[in-house]
Amino acid sequence: MDALSLPKQDRSRATRQRLLEAAIACLAEHGWAGSTVSVVAERAGVSRGAAQHHFRTREDLFTAAVEYVAEQRSAAVRGLLPQVQLIIGPARTYLAVGQLVDLFTGPLFRAALQLWVAAAHDDALRARVTELEARVGREVHRMALELLGADERRAGVRETVQGFLDMCRGLGLATLLTDDSARRDRVIRHWTGVLSDLL
Amino acid sequence: MDALSLPKQDRSRATRQRLLEAAIACLAEHGWAGSTVSVVAERAGVSRGAAQHHFRTREDLFTAAVEYVAEQRSAAVRGLLPQVQLIIGPARTYLAVGQLVDLFTGPLFRAALQLWVAAAHDDALRARVTELEARVGREVHRMALELLGADERRAGVRETVQGFLDMCRGLGLATLLTDDSARRDRVIRHWTGVLSDLL
Numbered sequence: 001m002d003a004l005s006l007p008k009q010d011r012s013r014a015t016r017q018r019l020l021e022a023a024i025a026c027l028a029e030h031g032w033a034g035s036t037v038s039v040v041a042e043r044a045g046v047s048r049g050a051a052q053h054h055f056r057t058r059e060d061l062f063t064a065a066v067e068y069v070a071e072q073r074s075a076a077v078r079g080l081l082p083q084v085q086l087i088i089g090p091a092r093t094y095l096a097v098g099q100l101v102d103l104f105t106g107p108l109f110r111a112a113l114q115l116w117v118a119a120a121h122d123d124a125l126r127a128r129v130t131e132l133e134a135r136v137g138r139e140v141h142r143m144a145l146e147l148l149g150a151d152e153r154r155a156g157v158r159e160t161v162q163g164f165l166d167m168c169r170g171l172g173l174a175t176l177l178t179d180d181s182a183r184r185d186r187v188i189r190h191w192t193g194v195l196s197d198l199l
Numbered sequence: 200m201d202a203l204s205l206p207k208q209d210r211s212r213a214t215r216q217r218l219l220e221a222a223i224a225c226l227a228e229h230g231w232a233g234s235t236v237s238v239v240a241e242r243a244g245v246s247r248g249a250a251q252h253h254f255r256t257r258e259d260l261f262t263a264a265v266e267y268v269a270e271q272r273s274a275a276v277r278g279l280l281p282q283v284q285l286i287i288g289p290a291r292t293y294l295a296v297g298q299l300v301d302l303f304t305g306p307l308f309r310a311a312l313q314l315w316v317a318a319a320h321d322d323a324l325r326a327r328v329t330e331l332e333a334r335v336g337r338e339v340h341r342m343a344l345e346l347l348g349a350d351e352r353r354a355g356v357r358e359t360v361q362g363f364l365d366m367c368r369g370l371g372l373a374t375l376l377t378d379d380s381a382r383r384d385r386v387i388r389h390w391t392g393v394l395s396d397l398l
Contacts, residue, residue: 031320033232110319113372117316120309120375121230130376159389163366166386170368173312176319177329187365190358198393 016054018044023065027111032118032125037061062115063128069108070136077103077143084147093196096147100165101188103140104172112136113176140165150199160198167191215253217243222264226310231317231324236260261314262327268307269335276302276342283346292395295346299364300387302339303371311335312375339364349398359397366390 006014022044026035037058041051055061077099084095103109112133119129144161145152152158171187174180205213221243225234236257240250254260276298283294302308311332318328343360344351351357370386373379 029320031317034320113316114319116372116375117312118230120313121228121233126376133376156389159386160393162382163386163390163393166369166373167362167366168369169372170365170370173315173368173372174365176315177325177332183361187358187362190355191362194359194362194393194397 012054015044015046015050017068019046019051019054019061020065020068023061024069024107024111027062027065027114028107031114032062032122035062035114059124059128063125063132066108066112066115067132067136069111070139073103073106073108074139074143077147081146085149088149090193090196092149093199094192096144096149097164097188097192097195099147100140100144101168101171101184104168105175105184109172110176113173148195148199157199160195164191164195211253214243214245214249216267218245218250218253218260219264219267222260223268223306223310226261226264226313227306230313231261231321234261234313258324258327262324262331265307265311265314266331266335268310269338272302272305272307273338273342276346280345284348287348289392289395291348292398293391295343295348296363296387296391296394298346299339299343300367300370300383303367304374304383308371309375312372347394347398356398359394363390363394 019040022040023035026040026043030039035058037051037055038048040061041048044051051061055064080099084092084099087095115125115129116133119125141161144150144165148161150157150161152161171180171184175184218239222234222239225239225242229238234257236250236254237247239260240247243250250260254263279298283291283298286294314324314328315332318324340360343349343364347360349356349360351360370379370383374383
């Protein structure tokens with residue numbers, strides 16, 4: 001069944017999804033200044049009018065896109081949880097750390113970073129992005145606790161996990177301009193041992 | 200002695216310095232898209248022609264500005280070394296960590312971040328920023344080793360310091376849109392203990 005033979009509601013949902021995915025790719029590649037509703041509509045193969053029917057403003061489109069992709073990534077990681085929970089000890093930590101670092105080195109992080117940095121000097125964007133980042137940040141923190149099998153009621157565990165997620169964010173930033181994967185792998189291998197001892 | 204009564208060479212150096220400082224403030228406040236040579240010249244109280252006499256291109260001006268301020272910060276931290284080196288144990292680590300985190304939470308980091316993120320989708324900027332970041336990154340790593348009194352010949356020390364600097368970078372990013380200082384202080388206090396045990 002192709003897109004045109006779908007019921008109207010499904011077609012509309014498919015269009016929305018295409019716009020959101022095009023918005024992420026566009027942000028990651030061209031940054032906020034180069035990302036307009038028109039550019040995204042063209043990339044998604046949708047008319048500008050149809051794009052504006054789905055998203056009234058540029059801010060609506062791009063914050064919705066980051067949220068949508070973050071939810072997709074989050075659902076994918078949650079899907080792995082039942083298998084991860086069967087593993088214990090350093091192997092579990094290693095697997096969990098790999099999943100968490102991946103969250104900060106892909107197109108979603110690149111796109112979110114562009115939005116985040118643009119929001120530092122764009123008031124219309126700032127309030128939206130701040131609220132979005134707080135929500136996504138809480139979800140990533142919860143996910144990290146579950147993946148690592150960490151118990152936040154124990155003293156220091158909260159700060160251990162938070163600091164580790166800050167490290168992941170820094171590793172994501174370091175990979176923005178050059179392929180940092182060789183250094184990153186060494187850092188991750190080392191810190192997985194540290195984290196395993198701490199938790 | 201005011202600026203006009205300085206010898207010509209000193210006046211030229213003072214103008215250059217004003218342009219570099221104005222460039223950092225401009226980048227931190229308005230991002231790359233809003234930072235042109237004209238905007239910086241106006242902010243510095245210098246004519247556009249004079250600005251272009253000092254910096255042929257926009258890329259020249261802004262990469263020189265990040266390098267200049269990074270060198271200033273680096274010199275200031277190095278100036279503290281003789282005092283820091285008198286202290287040993289966790290108090291030394293705490294002092295060192297505070298200095299290092301400060302490097303990633305001030306206007307210099309905000310400005311460098313704007314340049315860095317713009318370079319992801321600007322080829323003219325990319326090569327320049329990549330080379331600059333490698334140089335600044337090596338200097339910060341050397342400084343971290345000296346501040347922490349860490350011996351890189353010991354296995355794991357290199358990766359401990361690198362991962363910690365990635366954490367600092369992530370903490371800097373987290374403070375871009377909101378005042379993250381309360382959370383940051385808790386994370387830093389906790390990880391200072393971890394780092395002190397590791398080194």
